[in-house]
Amino acid sequence: MIQLYHCTSARSFRPLWMLEEMGLPYELKMLPFPPRAFERSYFEINPLGTVPFLIDGAARMSESTAICHWLGVKHGPTPLVVAPDEPAYAAYLNWLFMSDATLTFPQTLILRYRMFEPKERRQPQVADDYEKWFLGRLRAVEIATGQGDYLCAGRFTAADIAVGYAVMLAEIIGLGPQLPSAVTQWWARMKARPGFAQAMAAQKAVAKAQNIPAGPV
Helix, strand or coil, X not given: CEEEEECCCCCCHHHHHHHHHHCCCEEEEECCCCHHHHCHHHHHCCCCCCCCEEEECCEEECCHHHHHHHHHHHCCCCCCCCCCCCCCHHHHHHHXXXXXXXXXXXXXXXXXXXXXXCHHHCCHHHHHHHHHHHHHHCHHHHHHHCCCCCCCCCXXXXXXXXXXXXXXXXXXXXXHHHCCHHHHHHHHHHXXXXXXXXXXXXXXXXXXXXXXXXXXX
């Protein structure tokens, strides 16, 4: 049985959504956020203390977009993965890497320096600068979503899941009104997918069953 360690609406939502889209059986283990502070025993499972953490047979993985690709390749075939012989393969890989390294990364700094740190340690200029960073890099998503229903390959793929989470997080931290219209329209279509709704319902139900408090924000 695949096991996924997850905090509500954290980056681990990417593989959770992927699991639901693929219809794979899995066990969801919810943790309080941040687990490295509130669930110290978790370090015995994942030495980094971060989510996600996936256990799939002998595989142990901690990177959200890599997990999405792994699930698609290992447990496929699935149209959620773009194959190397498809013309969109390079774009697909680029979106996967961009989603976290370029889009989610600046948001984590916004979260930390605008919301998580004690008031005396908050850094408004840092948060503002990385907000501009994120919105500037989002230009690539705006262009792509203005040209088609999906980011690449003419269909819904793990790239849409990976980048979709970055947009989801932007809404959570209050950047929704600043998102380009093409991005918000694309994101509305992604959120309408049954797999997204199932992932949202799963995290809510398991968090309630395991008595886990609300997510990172």
